[in-house]
Amino acid sequence: xxxxxxxxxxxxxxxxxxxxxxxxxxxxxxxxxxxxxxxxxxxxxxxxxxxxxxxxxxxxxxxxxxxxxxxxxxxxxxxxxxxxxxxxxxxxxxxxxxxxxxxxxxxxxxxxxx
Numbered sequence: 001x002x003x004x005x006x007x008x009x010x011x012x013x014x015x016x017x018x019x020x021x022x023x024x025x026x027x028x029x030x031x032x033x034x035x036x037x038x039x040x041x042x043x044x045x046x047x048x049x050x051x052x053x054x055x056x057x058x059x060x061x062x063x064x065x066x067x068x069x070x071x072x073x074x075x076x077x078x079x080x081x082x083x084x085x086x087x088x089x090x091x092x093x094x095x096x097x098x099x100x101x102x103x104x105x106x107x108x109x110x111x112x113x114x
Contacts (some may be wrong), residue, residue: 032104037070039082039091045070046089049081054088057081061090069094 039045050057061067061079069076069092076092093101 030104032101036101039070040084043082043084043089044085046082046084046091049088049090051088054081061092067092069097071097071100 058079062077064076065089067076067079068074071093074094074096078091078093078098080091080098081088083090103110
């Protein structure tokens with residue numbers, strides 16, 4: 001087993017981003033992608049959402065109901081319906097975290113998919 005000066009241990013992880021890229025040809029995963037993968041793997045963290053009339057339901061939830069941002073705990077200002085393996089779920093986030101997700105996610109991971 002090799003221990004790198006950065007703290008990585010080979011042949012098993014954890015691997016730093018440089019070693020992951022070098023040895024596996026895999027780009028590092030962003031913090032946003034890790035957040036979305038957590039939600040994908042644990043959709044029960046999210047409340048069930050309706051499957052129909054999504055636009056009206058999102059507007060009502062964001063404007064007329066009080067929810068906390070799933071990421072930072074501030075008051076949620078945006079409600080998104082995420083398609084998960086167990087059906088549609090609510091992703092309640094504040095505008096700052098909504099923008100963080102939009103700007104930082106890998107396009108293929110932008111909102112959890114089944």
